[in-house]
Amino acid sequence: MSTRRETVRQALTESSGFRSAQDLYADLRSEGSKIGLTTVYRALQALSDSGEVDVLRTDDGEAVYRACITDSHHHHLVCRGCGKAVEIEGPMVERWADSVGTQHGFTDITHTVEVFGTCADCAAAKG
Amino acid sequence: MSTRRETVRQALTESSGFRSAQDLYADLRSEGSKIGLTTVYRALQALSDSGEVDVLRTDDGEAVYRACITDSHHHHLVCRGCGKAVEIEGPMVERWADSVGTQHGFTDITHTVEVFGTCADCAAAKG
DNA sequence: GCGGATAACGAAAACGGTTGTCAAAATCCG
DNA sequence: CGGATTTTGACAACCGTTTTCGTTATCCGC
Ligand SMILES: [Zn+2]
Ligand SMILES: [Zn+2]
Ligand SMILES: [Zn+2]
Ligand SMILES: [Zn+2]
Numbered sequence: 025m026s027t028r029r030e031t032v033r034q035a036l037t038e039s040s041g042f043r044s045a046q047d048l049y050a051d052l053r054s055e056g057s058k059i060g061l062t063t064v065y066r067a068l069q070a071l072s073d074s075g076e077v078d079v080l081r082t083d084d085g086e087a088v089y090r091a092c093i094t095d096s097h098h099h100h101l102v103c104r105g106c107g108k109a110v111e112i113e114g115p116m117v118e119r120w121a122d123s124v125g126t127q128h129g130f131t132d133i134t135h136t137v138e139v140f141g142t143c144a145d146c147a148a149a150k151g
Numbered sequence: 152m153s154t155r156r157e158t159v160r161q162a163l164t165e166s167s168g169f170r171s172a173q174d175l176y177a178d179l180r181s182e183g184s185k186i187g188l189t190t191v192y193r194a195l196q197a198l199s200d201s202g203e204v205d206v207l208r209t210d211d212g213e214a215v216y217r218a219c220i221t222d223s224h225h226h227h228l229v230c231r232g233c234g235k236a237v238e239i240e241g242p243m244v245e246r247w248a249d250s251v252g253t254q255h256g257f258t259d260i261t262h263t264v265e266v267f268g269t270c271a272d273c274a275a276a277k278g
Numbered sequence: 279g280c281g282g283a284t285a286a287c288g289a290a291a292a293c294g295g296t297t298g299t300c301a302a303a304a305t306c307c308g
Numbered sequence: 309c310g311g312a313t314t315t316t317g318a319c320a321a322c323c324g325t326t327t328t329c330g331t332t333a334t335c336c337g338c
Contacts, residue, residue: 028287046324060288065325085212085295086324101255112251117244121266124239128228130268137264139248141257155316173295187317192296212324213295 028059032067033091036077041107042088042100080138099137105146112139155186159194160218163204168234169215169227207265228266232273239266 035048043051049064068089071077077089078100092098092111097118101110117137125133142150162175170178176191195216198204204216205227219225219238224245228237244264252260269277 044324058288062288062290062326063286066287069326081208081210081212083208085208085214087212101252101257103257104259110255112255114244114247114251117241117247117264120241120244124241125228125266125268128237128239129271130228130230130266131274132231133266133268135264135266137244137262139252139257139260139262141252141260144256147258171295185317189297189317189319190315193316196297 028063029067029070031057031059032064033071033076036071036089036091039090041109042080042090042102043107044082044086044088048089080136099139101139101141103143103146104140105142105150108143108145155190156194156197158184158186159191160198160203163198163216163218166217168236169207169217169229170234171209171213171215175216207263226264226266228268230270230273231267232269232277235270235272 031052032048035052036043045061045064045068048068049059049061052059052064068077068079068087071091072079072089075095077091079087079089080100082088088107090100090109094111098111098113099117101112103109114137117135121135121137122133125131158179159175162179163170172188172191172195175195176186176188179186179191195204195206195214198218199206199216202222204218206214206216207227209215215234217227217236221238225238225240226244228239230236241264244262248262248264249260252258
């Protein structure tokens with residue numbers, strides 16, 4: 025119910041890419057909000073616990089979050105330049121991951137799959 | 152040629168799973184080595200820069216390293232319990248990642264794919 | 279509305295993994 | 309054997325994140 029959690033969710037939703045807690049904090053403050061960094065972290069934690077947002081780790085270990093449209097299992101195609109993300113599906117990848125796991129005697133199999141690239145906009149801006 | 156870098160490489164090689172810098176440091180110290188934590192970090196950085204070891208991030212952002220046998224592109228099936236890892240390949244996943252990226256107008260496409268599970272040993276120990 | 283319990287909030291401190299600093303020790307070279 | 313160069317490791321700084329704790333807002337029975 026918290027207003028602040030709603031605020032954070034909306035800030036995330038307005039972005040098309042993955043954003044860090046500190047990014048969102050900076051955005052909200054620059055819009056005049058008096059929200060605290062702790063609250064942003066708490067909201068993101070709650071949202072990711074409830075599965076409402078996706079979280080992944082950048083190469084340098086920072087957590088970044090995204091409010092995805094679909095709530096079923098999916099992966100992301102993420103722009104290395106601007107963070108913009110596209111939700112993607114790959115049924116054969118799901119099957120492959122499960123089968124390669126069971127083939128080696130593993131159980132409770134999960135997987136992480138992320139595809140990275142440079143989006144058309146960023147490529148144009150750089151070219 | 153540094154002896155210390157060799158020491159770290161060997162400590163990694165003796166393990167079948169992904170290990171953190173602090174893990175390796177603790178191991179080496181307990182074996183009587185007088186190596187410093189900074190040096191372990193430096194060695195791992197150098198080894199991963201040169202592509203001799205693979206690195207990935209745990210859920211909580213910690214970097215873990217592994218000395219893989221093959222030096223060609225591959226992925227890992229990692230035990231959630233003990234960190235033991237198996238090198239796996241999935242040509243169809245490689246193709247899928249590239250094609251889904253180009254389909255959305257992205258270039259310079261790369262990907263991360265990791266499969267997690269509980270290995271037979273850990274399942275037996277827990278059951 | 280009022281008053282007290284309860285939950286949310288935010289500033290600041292603590293935390294943990296990682297990196298930077300710098301002087302001491304080891305190695306190299308002439 | 310010097311002196312230059314590189315490697316090393318104790319320690320401090322860093323940075324993202326979590327914890328702490330006193331304050332503030334929200335609920336709810338009256
Ligand atoms: Zn882009
Ligand atoms: Zn999947
Ligand atoms: Zn295991
Ligand atoms: Zn691959």
